[in-house]
Amino acid sequence: MSEGYEPKILIFSTEYISDPAIDLAGLSHKDYPPTTAIIRVPCSSMIRPDYILLAIKKGFDGVFIAADGEECPFRKDCTEVTSARVDEAIKLLTENGIEPQRIKMAAICSVCTDAFVKALREFYEVLKKLGPVKRDDENE
Amino acid sequence: MEIYLERKVKRMEFELSERIKMISGENVFKCISCGRCTAICPAAPFMDFKPHQIIHLVRLNDERAVESEAIWLCTSCMYCSERCPRDIDVARVMEALRAINLRKRKDVVALRKLKDLKKLPPMALVASGRKYTG
Amino acid sequence: MSEETYDALVIGGGIAGIESALTLADMGFKVLLVEKEPSIGGKMALLSKVFPTLDCASCISTPKMASAYHHPNITLKVYTEVLEIYKQGEGNFEVLIREKPKYVDPQACTACTLCEKACPVIVPDEFQFGLRGRKAIYIPFDIAVPKKAVLDIKNCIFCGQCERVCPTGAINFLDEPKEYKVKVHSIILATGYKLFDPLKKPEFKFGQFKNVITSMQMERLLSPTSPYEGILKPKDGGEPMKIAYFLCAGSRDLKLNYPLCSQVCCMYSIKQAQLLLGALPLADVYIFYIDIRAFGKGYEEFYQQAKAMGVNFIKGQPSLLDEKSDGTVVVTYWDSNDNQFKVDEFDLVVLSVGLWPNGDIAKVFKNAKLELDEYGWIKRIDENGNPVKTSIEGVFVAGTASGPKDIPETIIEANAAASQAAKYIIKYKR
């Protein structure tokens, strides 16, 4: 089962900071897991915990939040606010019997391609070890 | 201008820095104590006061500059002058300090009293030998 | 030929020029922004992180670069020089500009980099300060704006490889410089600075000892878009364990006939030291200084933080350097803190090079005199009344064109220049 298993990751990127970094990773042909989909949002603080639950219920194996960190053009406390949402999401996942390791947040500056690729690869390995999400059949 | 200075010298009422300025033409007040003169000086490790300290002593009007051994160890290699970012001719200041001593007929360095004699660069010995005849 | 008219001409597409242009454009004025390099962004786009907040420099500059590129009120001309400026009464300047041939049609180029891969010529990359090579046809750097290829005709061997691989047929070997005149109502000079060339000071052994590099090269090594993807010694590619910074390299030096302080070197060296301690946790960093000039908002605290992190600050500067066969640099210095003479070995020596004037712009004013100070910086003629004014009414100066400045000051001054230009345009625009 886990032989051919390729975890699917939903990536939330931020318009001004981490999305350009992901662009740059592609431009420099830095290899990162291709079974990923990227949704860009203005600021990582707007990610609702239920998006994460929804993503995993619908078929993603993990959610990666490429946050702005210190560089956020909107707010200085971006990291704290986003972390609070992530904590809520972890609680929500746990309540639904999903491993909290399926969510990861990392601050990615606008040229931090290496940080992005490294964090994503590590996350991919974590998910691979976890194996597929145990979902109710009706959701499949 | 000239006369005014002359008169002052005879009476020896001058501050050290001004005397140095008269003898050497160098203005020690420009110094920013960067230490580049000391870093390049081949004799500095053996000096009681390092070249940049000598300059500072002169600026402070401190007689220790005149009495120091350092001025006799100076080999006049001019490295210090070459490196000074404030364009002070440190070697000339050293020479001026020696001149003050020599004019007082005061010879300071007794070679046999010097510590680390063997480690001294030969040039330093040659230079200090020359200075005796001044 | 009908002449185009703009409210303001901003010369220089570094952070100062971009900021001035954006502020004026936001007020509704039409701005022509001219940059001589193929990309805007200036020096700031090449920095790693900026003091004292340790923000990533590109996170600040890239959004500004992009909005300058897309702003409906800004016309951006890169790879373009201003040749001549004639003042024709208040509020009227006639400007002759020349677009250098890029040999690549910017409309057609999609920045696919196929030409870069195909090109067989490798020359030192000026945007990486020679740490790496680039091709004769190239995109200036990763975050360049506009992101278009440029052909460096001096190094081109006309093999035609690029032309063959270009999917859009953008390459045009017959491209020619375009010269034309524009009319503008006011001018902002944001021509920036040039870095001190350490070869002028042979005692630092730059160019002789491989492990002596400049602070700008270190900046590239530390940046996320680093040429080596890490901090490595140029001599053998090893990781440096002991790094020395020589402050005031090319500043405060009467021997170079340049007694000015470069204002930013202390701070960027402290910043690099902090970043180095982060990147190489086992490394020792020594900073040799005369006076630490941590004078801006939050700077002193940043300096104290570096001290607390274990950066060694030594009052006293070395001037005797020697090289061992493995590239280690032997440094002799007087340590005022310990009152001791020391001889130490460093894996890497970084020269904190100063900011030198870039006063060529004075020559383009043909019928009015742009005054420079005795060292070549553009002179502020009303320092305590209207500091961004130059000797020519209607011409304002922003950023490091009038003297060394840090980034916050540059950005503030760019806005000040915009405000003065706006007032002038409103007063004299007919």
Added chain:
Amino acid sequence: MSKFVERQRIGVYVCHCGGNISDYVDVKEVVNAVKDYPGVVLAKDFIFMCSDAGQKMIEEDIKKHNLDGVVVAACSPKLHEMTFRNVVTRAGLNPFLFYHVNIREQSSWAHRDRKYSTKKAISHVLAGIEYVKLASALEKIRMKAEKSVLIIGGGIAGIRAALDLSGMGINVVLVEKEPFLGGRTARIWRTHPNGKKGVDVVRGLINELKERDNVVILTNSEVTHVEGFVGNFKVKVHVNPRYVIKNHPRMKEAIDVCPVTVPDEFNYGLTTRKAIYYPYEGAYPELPVIDPKACTRCGECVKIVGDAIDLSQKPMDLEFKVGAIVVTTGFKPYEPKPGEFGYKEYGNVITLPVFDRLLDLSEGGNKLIYNGKEINSIAFIYCVGSRQIPNGSNGKVNEYCSRYCCNATIYRASQLKRKYPHIKQYHFYRDIRTYGLNELLYLKAGEEGAVFIKYPDEEPPKVYGEDGKLIVESKDVVLGGDTVRTKVDLVVLVVGMEPYDTKKISDILSISTGKGGFLQEAHPKLRPVETLKSGIYIAGTAQAPRTISETLISASAASAKAASMLIKGEIELEPRVARVDPEKCNLSKRCVEVCPTGAISFKEYEGLGTKAWVNEAMCIGCGACTAVCPTEAIQLNTLKTTQIKRMIEAAIKGLER
């Protein structure tokens, strides 16, 4: 809110980017995957979508097929989002009904395996289609804005800002707490670089200001209350009585006749003044003021100038509407504690600002006399009240560097040398911070014979008296810690800057202060003269220690920023703001807590009662509120929660193909 109809006529355009995309993404496959997707009426691929031909194709399709939404899958939106927005607009479609999907940097270039990059591209395109389906047509938000600015503080920063703003056609209300303009600069003896007197610097600026007819100057006044938001601030100003109503040819006599003498605060008590006074020759406004605390209401002055003075004048409260506010409240010099370097302990220990006044008042003679004694030697002690080292017990310390002091003192040293060449100067410093072009001052002062002695950070010099003389004793770093002693006639403490009453102003304006109590900018580099509160700008030494020219520059910069907001008389804001559906709002108030700009408040809705409401002028569109609302009542109108959910569902479909 109204029931939303999903968009049903979407066009999808997939770009080859001349092989850049098509080499690693099967473009035909992408088109096939989406062409029958619900809501999509057509899907096309093209070699260069951004080319003229590509743009024309999209434009014509929108018109011909009556498309109500467009998705372009191509390179990074950073490169061509604007291009396609314009294409869509040209075709008559709202630009917000377009979504730019990145399948180059984030797909074809990122992954070498065609199968995977194609899947990823499809996933992105499907998400894009779902976005457009629920997108709403949006217009830029326009609001009328008062074309006027309130400037708080009438020092040089305030005056400079007033000049710049009024020059750009914006009305200005300049409010100064003191009875005269000019602030601290007026007290400076001589200013770098050309030795101009402080009063002349101020006068130069004021002369220009006098020509402006769109500036209201209120001296003796304080801002007491501010409400509203960018473009529409309501400001209350309390004006204290001046008692002198108009000028009179015999005003000088009226001043002379005043029987009251009090220490003159302008000269830090070095001289005295009357109860009715000018601080200095040519002060502005050119109308003396009566100090109510000193005045005995004897009426002697009234006898001479009659109705030009009204001792019964009452304070006034005025109200203004302004579009923006510039805060330039300045600094105050650090006041050393008694005993700090002998301050207040020995008569001849004074601070730099007092020394400045002393020099100014001694202009006439060629001797410098203080406390009745001629001064022949001076010791300057630097970093008093700056760069203080916290040791746990000494309470509030100023850890910052005050920036101006080295330059100011060293410039004084040169000027002093010129005027009183016989005075010996000793400078006890920690680091000489004559940054940039100011280094020339240091060079010059050195050449002229000023002695500089570096003292260790942890061991500042000691000042004590001995035989009626002051002794300064210090360790000398250059001499390896040797003690240096010098007898001097005067000790000048080079005191740093402290923010002036920023606590009060930050409370009134609800802006924040940072380390050391200086006003905090929104971002030191991105927004250096703006505060986190839109429409409120800061400049000068209220923000950080600065020199005169730096203060002027920051004031001009603040003016530029305020002007670019107001110059058109209306504010144009990006439509990306949050909106509340009052029917869904359950008053959890979580949105209010998380909002970084305080844009969310509560409002009465007809028939629904009090519910949350977003002030669009203050909303910056971060969307943090949408993440915490338990009922999803608050939505970012460019990226609604349902949109994101549908995008997630669509994206996984693409990957799972």
